[in-house]
Amino acid sequence: MKKRLFVLFISLILGAVPAGSLWAKEEGFIKIGIYVDLSSSTAQWGTDTVKGAKLLLKEVNAAGGIMGRKIAPIIYDCKMSPTEGVKAYTRLVNEDRVPVVYGSLISNIGLAVSPIAEKLKVPVVARCMDERVTTPDFKLEDPENPGRVNPDFFLLQPSSYQQSYMIAGFAIDELHLNTFAMLYTPSNAYSYMMAKGFEYYVKKRGKKMVGAFDFQAGDMDYKAQLTKIKALNPTGLFIPNYVTENANAAKQAKELGIKSTMLGNNTWFEPMDKVAGPAADGAYFPLNISRDDPTLKGFIDKYKKEYNELPRLHSFSGWDDVGFILEAIRKSKSTEPQKIRDAMASTTQYEGVIGTIHIDPKTHRPVGLKMSILKFEGDQIKTVRLKYYPKDM
Amino acid sequence: METSVILQQFFNGISLGGVYALEAVGFGIVFNILKFSNLSHGGVVAITAYFGFFISQYYPNFFVTLILTTFFGGFVGVMIEKLIFRPIRLKGAPLTLFLVNSITAAMLVQQFFAATCGDEYYPYPVFMKKTALNIGNLTVSKTYLLMLVISAVVLLLLSYVLRRTKIGIALRAASTDIWTPSLMGVNIDFVISVAFFIAGVLGGITGYLLGMTYSVDPFIGSMALKGILAAIFGGIGSLGGGVIAGLLFGVVESFFIAEIGSSLTQIVIYSGIFVLLLVRPEGIAGKRFIIKA
Numbered sequence: 102m103k104k105r106l107f108v109l110f111i112s113l114i115l116g117a118v119p120a121g122s123l124w125a126k127e128e129g130f131i132k133i134g135i136y137v138d139l140s141s142s143t144a145q146w147g148t149d150t151v152k153g154a155k156l157l158l159k160e161v162n163a164a165g166g167i168m169g170r171k172i173a174p175i176i177y178d179c180k181m182s183p184t185e186g187v188k189a190y191t192r193l194v195n196e197d198r199v200p201v202v203y204g205s206l207i208s209n210i211g212l213a214v215s216p217i218a219e220k221l222k223v224p225v226v227a228r229c230m231d232e233r234v235t236t237p238d239f240k241l242e243d244p245e246n247p248g249r250v251n252p253d254f255f256l257l258q259p260s261s262y263q264q265s266y267m268i269a270g271f272a273i274d275e276l277h278l279n280t281f282a283m284l285y286t287p288s289n290a291y292s293y294m295m296a297k298g299f300e301y302y303v304k305k306r307g308k309k310m311v312g313a314f315d316f317q318a319g320d321m322d323y324k325a326q327l328t329k330i331k332a333l334n335p336t337g338l339f340i341p342n343y344v345t346e347n348a349n350a351a352k353q354a355k356e357l358g359i360k361s362t363m364l365g366n367n368t369w370f371e372p373m374d375k376v377a378g379p380a381a382d383g384a385y386f387p388l389n390i391s392r393d394d395p396t397l398k399g400f401i402d403k404y405k406k407e408y409n410e411l412p413r414l415h416s417f418s419g420w421d422d423v424g425f426i427l428e429a430i431r432k433s434k435s436t437e438p439q440k441i442r443d444a445m446a447s448t449t450q451y452e453g454v455i456g457t458i459h460i461d462p463k464t465h466r467p468v469g470l471k472m473s474i475l476k477f478e479g480d481q482i483k484t485v486r487l488k489y490y491p492k493d494m
Numbered sequence: 495m496e497t498s499v500i501l502q503q504f505f506n507g508i509s510l511g512g513v514y515a516l517e518a519v520g521f522g523i524v525f526n527i528l529k530f531s532n533l534s535h536g537g538v539v540a541i542t543a544y545f546g547f548f549i550s551q552y553y554p555n556f557f558v559t560l561i562l563t564t565f566f567g568g569f570v571g572v573m574i575e576k577l578i579f580r581p582i583r584l585k586g587a588p589l590t591l592f593l594v595n596s597i598t599a600a601m602l603v604q605q606f607f608a609a610t611c612g613d614e615y616y617p618y619p620v621f622m623k624k625t626a627l628n629i630g631n632l633t634v635s636k637t638y639l640l641m642l643v644i645s646a647v648v649l650l651l652l653s654y655v656l657r658r659t660k661i662g663i664a665l666r667a668a669s670t671d672i673w674t675p676s677l678m679g680v681n682i683d684f685v686i687s688v689a690f691f692i693a694g695v696l697g698g699i700t701g702y703l704l705g706m707t708y709s710v711d712p713f714i715g716s717m718a719l720k721g722i723l724a725a726i727f728g729g730i731g732s733l734g735g736g737v738i739a740g741l742l743f744g745v746v747e748s749f750f751i752a753e754i755g756s757s758l759t760q761i762v763i764y765s766g767i768f769v770l771l772l773v774r775p776e777g778i779a780g781k782r783f784i785i786k787a
Contacts, residue, residue: 115595142711144613180608287757319716324506324638325751331633332499344615349708356626356635357502376617376709493721 130173131166131436133158133426134193134202134208134223141181142345143449144371146206146415148254150228151176153419154203155405158420167430174423179205183213189355190214194223200436201426203227208234208261208290211254224442225254226426230261231290235465241297247464255445256466257458258389261291265298265341265474268364270491272337273306275474278362282312282330283339284323284350294368295341306492311335316346316466323350325356331359341366348377354387355380362446369474373411374480381477389455390417391473391484400454421453495675499629503748509638511744512645513700517721518728519649520696526669526733528583531722534574534713537603538694542701543710544607547616558622560644560702562630567698568691573600575690580683600715607712616710638706649737650700656733661688669735670702727767729786731778739778 106123109333135154154174170173175197179187186205193199204214204227211229215237218225232239235256238248244262259267272278281303285296298481300310311333312325327350330338338361340350347369354363365386373381377416393412399421403410428451430436433444446465451458461468517535524532546563553559573779578595627634645647656662664685676682700721721736724743728735744761750759769779 140608140612142610142612142713145615148613314755316751317760319713320756321704321714321717322506322510324510324635325503325748326756328499328502328506328748331502331754332496345709347709349615353624353635356633357638358626358628358633372615376615378617378620 103119103158116203120133127156129170131168131170131430132199133172133174133423134190134197134199135174135176135204136179136186136189136193136202137205138180138181138207139176141150143207143343144183145413147178149413149415150419150422151405152408153412153416153421154423155419156404156416157423159407159422165458167427168434169416172427175199179210179223181205181207185211185216186210186214190217190225191221191262196378199223200438201226201430202440203422204229205424206230206418208294211256213458215251215254216395221249222253222442223438224245224445226416226422226445227254227256228258228422230258230264231255231289231291231294232260232262232464232466233294235244241294242301244298244301250463250465252446254459254465255425257425257453258467259470259472260298260456260466261294262298262301262365263470264387264472265295265339266302266491267474268307268339268366268385269302271385271474271486271489272362272364273303273308274492275486276337276362278308278337280309280311280335280336281337281339281364282310282361284314284316284326284330284331285340286318286342286346287315288318289342290364296339299341302491309433320355321345321349322354327354327357327359330354330361331357335361337362337364339364341369344368344373344376346464348373349376351384352380355382361439367414369477370475370482374482377477378480382479384477385485386475387437387472387473387489389414389470389472389488390477391485394473394487397454417455417492420456424453425451425458441494499752501676502634503752505632506638506747507641507748508674508741508746509635509744510748511741512642513703513717513740514724514743515649515737516645516696516703516719516742517718518740519652519733520531520693520700521718522533522724522725522736523696524687524693524723527665527672527686528579530589530596530695532592532594532596533722534578534603535598535693535697535722536573537600538697538713538715539701539704540571540603541570541716542605542698543714544611544616546702546705547710550771554619554621556706560699561778563702564695564698566600567696567701568694571690571694571697572687573691573767574615574694579690579743580686582588583686604715612712614667614746616705618706618709619774621644621706641703641707644699644703648696652696652733653673655692661685666691689698723767727777732777735777742778 137145137150139188158172158224167216177184179189202225204225206228208229208231211227215234235251235254236247283296286292303310316323340347362441363384365384367388370388429441431443433440447458456470458467471488471490474489475482476485542563542577549562549686550559578599581590591637622636625636664680668685724740725736
């Protein structure tokens with residue numbers, strides 16, 4: 102009820118307008134709204150995303166654009182804040198009148214923007230992982246029945262539960278671990294959902310969760326929780342948080358002499374090697390890409406030439422996600438939000454750099470995407486499995 | 495709970511409490527003289543954490559970088575006083591304005607680093623190859639041990655300065671009444687600068703230890719909030735009370751987090767502070783404590 106009132110209130114204030122009427126007559130550039138985190142502890146992800154997106158737009162515009170029109174991004178910083186995310190989205194829709202929006206990958210922001218997008222009916226594509234962003238009625242204990250879908254929101258990477266299954270499946274079947282503990286942040290929707298997905302899968306596979314410990318956003322010291330975990334002596338320790346938190350947890354776990362195999366989420370990739378250093382040694386984590394994948398070479402070379410640095414995960418995301426949006430504009434031959442949205446919903450196959458995306462119309466999330474499993478050896482990241490897909494996914 | 499786990503949690507708590515104690519004293523020393531809550535102390539912690547990182551890139555030696563960062567913290571403290579607080583003090587501004595300025599300064603620092611350094615990560619070099627010592631079943635992290643030892647040394651040194659030196663006596667006199675010492679020839683501007691210098695030094699050490707132990711981000715100064723709470727809990731006006739409260743915070747937090755979880759712990763701790771201050775507004779040490787600056 103409160104959520105509905107909030108959406109109604111925002112819509113009244115911002116003067117929600119019927120989609121379609123405003124955008125149909127727009128000419129000149131095709132505008133794409135982007136809200137990402139450019140100044141917060143997750144700013145590197147936002148910056149990389151924008152770099153990947155701009156690289157694609159540069160190529161597309163050089164080739165003449167779409168329907169004879171060039172593409173212009175309008176970018177706002179949402180500072181890892183759900184409130185700023187909602188402000189940026191409504192500003193893009195109501196003031197900049199963009200027909201489609203590419204959103205921050207922060208799940209908490211996705212959760213805040215999702216009901217507004219459903220009301221304002223301008224589609225959002227994002228890389229959040231929390232299932233509740235596209236399927237608001239998703240139940241933690243019943244992930245097989247996701248409930249109704251938000252027609253105006255699309256996510257383009259394996260969800261929290263799916264990524265948890267990847268690492269839990271690998272730990273159980275390949276590393277033969279059988280008892281687990283975890284350390285997560287309940288106020289971070291991404292971390293929370295990964296923890297719940299991990300727990301669900303471990304129990305489903307008949308293995309044991311010996312402890313689940315949390316900490317508050319902004320906390321940097323987890324020695325109290327880790328001391329307890331050390332006493333429980335699990336074979337695997339799942340740590341699904343953001344980079345700085347993961348690095349602090351890895352350092353403190355090593356200092357306390359914890360012997361459990363550390364298992365991570367996809368934020369264990371760079372710059373984790375720099376931030377955690379050798380403390381991350383021995384940890385396994387899933388990732389959407391591996392630079393050892395020969396199919397990525399073309400993109401890596403192109404990116405390196407443009408920015409004089411190696412692409413990180415979200416450099417790939419920016420390219421692929423904006424590519425998905427452009428594909429929908431091409432397919433719909435329109436700049437009307439609802440036509441673009443319908444084209445997205447019916448995308449059965451989009452060939453991205455990271456992989457082929459098949460959108461499930463029931464969830465608006467991709468299905469069947471494999472992930473690489475990587476491992477820290479010292480402070481070096483090595484690929485141990487290029488394409489992995491767990492049992493009972 | 496096993497004895498080794500209890501001992502480990504106690505050590506964890508004491509070492510974290512040492513940092514809270516440093517923050518509490520840094521906050522308390524300014525409060526004692528100017529009678530306002532100097533929330534810009536968190537800003538000093540953030541500035542010095544970044545400074546320590548950049549210095550450590552050129553001098554990857556623990557003691558060199560610690561000393562440089564400590565003195566830089568003192569310098570930042572003095573500059574904050576001169577630029578932000580002295581002008582309004584000389585105009586006789588009300589205390590509310592001091593508080594507003596201190597909040598603004600803290601926010602400014604946070605936003606500055608968020609805008610300029612937010613998209614990068616700043617890990618300190620690894621100063622020690624072996625990071626932990628094993629004493630029986632107890633694993634003692636060298637970093638945490640260092641945090642504890644440095645906090646103890648600095649607080650003892652400060653206690654000596656406040657009790658035995660002329661400037662210490664002047665600081666204590668100013669904390670009782672800021673105007674009377676000036677009638678007796680004490681340069682009160684200098685005394686206030688020294689108070690900010692000491693607070694800055696403590697902020698510098700805190701920033702360095704936090705940056706080295708964890709990693710640096712624009713919001714690292716927010717950890718100083720717990721130190722500020724410790725100062726209030728310990729009894730504003732009593733630096734010793736702040737130290738005890740800081741240590742107590744660390745230990746209680748460690749045990750509670752392990753037993754009832756992090757979310758509930760914060761509720762219990764903040765409710766506890768609330769109740770204590772209702773029952774005993776002067777804090778745990780209050781007027782009876784010896785080291786009163």
